[in-house]
Amino acid sequence: MEPPEDLSDLEYAQNPQTTGTDPSKPVQSDDGALKQTKLKVDRPTPAQFLERLNEEQRKAVTASPEGGLAVHAGPGSGKTAVLTTRVAYLVEERKMPPEQLVVVTFTNKAANEMKVRLCKMIGAETVDKLVMGTFHSVCVRYLRKYGKLVGLESNFLISDRDDCLAVIKRLLPTLPIPEKLRKEMKPNTWLEYISRCKSRMQTPEQYRAERAKDWDQDKVEAVVVVYEAYEEALSNNNALDFDDLLVRGLQLFRDHPRVVAKIKSVLIDEFQDTNSVQYDIVKYIAAASNSLTIVGDPDQSIYGWRNAEIENLEKMLKDFKPVQQIFLEQNYRSTGAILGAALAIVRQDTKRINKSLTTSHPSGSSVVLHSAPSAPDEATFIASTIHHLMAHLGGLVNYNDFAILLRYGALSRNIETALQKAGIPSRMVGGHKFFERTEIKDMLSYLQLISNPSYSPALARVLNIPRRGIGDKTQAHIVDVAAQKGIPAFEICVRIAKGQNAVSGLTGAQKKGIKALVEVVRDARKKADEGTDVATLIDLIVDRVGYRAHLDRTQAHDAARWENIMELKVSGRSRFSPFGRRG
Incomplete structure (x- = not known):
């Protein structure tokens, strides 16, 4: 759906909708798209879809659109039903033109779900007129139409992450x-630095000024250089990346408020997960109407790592007055025991908004709090509990019915080990198992090389990690020379370290x-022979090869990888070392 015609200028007449992901590809037209056959169905009246709601839900749906409405919706309280019904109510009862309503969700999946529900309530033709979608898609719609106001052509292309990485790779040489830095920082690392700057509305010059006192000024200046070149490359190709969509959208709404002057009301889902840029977008779109509905729950805010700010609720209460707050406290999903346990935890936050949850479901099985003396004991308890439930539920459940939630990935190690010992199949969702993670493989390869310098696969992995300027061809040459002489590849490295011309x-x-690597292995083997535990050897490796700096350079802002190294150290204190001694 196109944004409403808020400008009278002829140059801003409706433009063809064009998208793209590759600046080198021509824009495709959708003129030949298939047309859908529309079926007429009986739709419920506003009174009918209101009667399906509980009292608090109805209050939220029928609240005055003037000012702000903050709907605090706990888990399982029917927030999607409330938001969709409020959209229908504003259209059917308040007679707001659908093209003058902006509805923002956090995912395309959520937007599609809402569209399906709304089609049943107000019809597909009306739904198609709504300005509905994610923050990115809403910004795209306005930029397509009014982009010239902020220096954009209407047929700009949208570069996805692969396109952006390709631009970086092309620019770096x-x-x-x-x-x-050229050798140590990967293209995705440069891109992460640029993305973080854009999420904070920072230009290259502003980034340079903020980092003026950093110890590594070469790196700061390099980020600025790459950032500037990257922006110029996108501009030359008439392309925007995903961060640009929000940044340029905010610029448009802030500097040219007349483009959203006819918007009657704005509705936002999952408001607790908005960041500062997204809140500013909401504020400028809703400025003319002073009508904003937000649905969310600060207790469920999980995107602080992505710059989400739950303080945005406080901003909303100040920026949109009068504000009505409604609490949806009827849970339709969980048992009483689960709700009681959840509330007991979140109520420890004395600064949270005071709200509760009730349910019509039975209390159900009690929540078990098991306090284990150690992480391995906890993992063993989890495995034995799964076995117990499988045995006593008479085939009503299988292994796919069990889920184990972790606070962060590094904690999976003990649980994976316990499950494996118990013969319980498992899979890691959204990541690798502990001993399959890159940084863990790196450390284990160092330890294997220290334990057995003749083990060539370990040498092959760590010979150039961190980077020592030893590429694949050089490694292959070393291996070939070793094979010709009938000795381990590491012995060739030892000879090189001694100054011999072992490899031309x-x-x-x-x-x-190569000499530095040989010295690390030599010194670590000496420590191991003296009885040093594996955890201390890991410290020695990390310190001598600069592995923490290697992670910072190649995996910017990924603290989980360093946590995995720390967890491996814990493992090294509790398991037999690769040298046959107790760690």
Whole structure:
């Protein structure tokens, strides 16, 4: 649906909707799209869809659109039903033109679900007129139509992450970046720095000013150089990345408020997960009407890592007056025991909004709080509980019916081990199992090389991690020479470290890197022979090879990888070491 015609200028007449993900590909027209056959169905009246709601839900749906409405919707309280019914109510009862309503969800899945429900309530033709979608899609619609106001052509292309990485890869060889950073920072790392700047509305110059006192000014300047070149490349291709959609959308709504002057009301789902840029977008779109409905629950805010700010609720209460707050406290999903346990936890937050949850469901089985003396004991309890339930429920459940939730990925190690010992099949959702993670494989390969320098697969993995300027061809050459002489590849490295010309064609930097690796292995083996535990050996490896700095350079802002290393150290204190001694 196109935004409403808020400008009278002829140049802003409706433009063809064009999208794209690759600046090098031509824009495709959808003129040949198939037309859907519309079926007429009997729709419920407003009174009928209101009678399906409980009292608080009806209050939320029928509240005055003037000012702000904050609907605090606990889990399982029917917030989607309330939001969709309120949209229908504003259209059917308040007679608001659908094209003058903006409805924002956080995912395309949520938007599609709402559209399906609304089609049954107000009809597909009316739904198609709503300005509905994610923050990104809403911004795209306005930028397509009014982009010239902020220097954009209406047929701009949208570059996805792969496109953006391709731009970075193409630019890097042409930019004056220190050789060390060129080798150590991957394209996705540069892109993460740029994305973080955009999420904070920072230009390259503003980033440079903020980081003026950082110790690594070479890196700061390199980020600025790449950022500027990246922006120029996108501009030359008439392309925007996903961060740009929000940044340029905010610029449009802030500097040209007349483009949203006819909007009658704005409705936002999952408001607790909005960040500062998204809140500002909401504020400017709803400024003319002073009509904003937000649905959310601060207790369910999970996107702080993505710059979400639950303080946005406080901003909303100040920016939109009068504000009516309604609490949806009837849960339709969970048993009483589960609700009681959840409330006992969240109520420990003395700063939270005081709200409760009730349910019509039976109390159900009691929630079990098991306090284990150690992480391995906890994991064993989980595995034995699964076995117990499988045995006593007479085939009513299988392994797919059990889920284990973790606070963060590093905690999976003990549980994976316990499940494996118990013969319980498992899979990690949204990531790798602990011992399959890159940083864990790196550390284990170092430990294997220390335990057995003849183990070539371990050498092959760590010879250039962190980067020592030893590429695949050089590694293959070392392996070939070792095979010809009938000795382990590490022995060739030892000879290089001693200054022998064991392999021809090596640069001084490559020889220096190989010597440093050999010295680490030599010193760690000496420590291991003295009885040093695995955890201390990991500390030695991390310190001597600069592995923490390697993670910072190649996996920017990914603290979970360092947590995995710390968890491996815990494992090293509780398990037999690769050297046959108790760690």
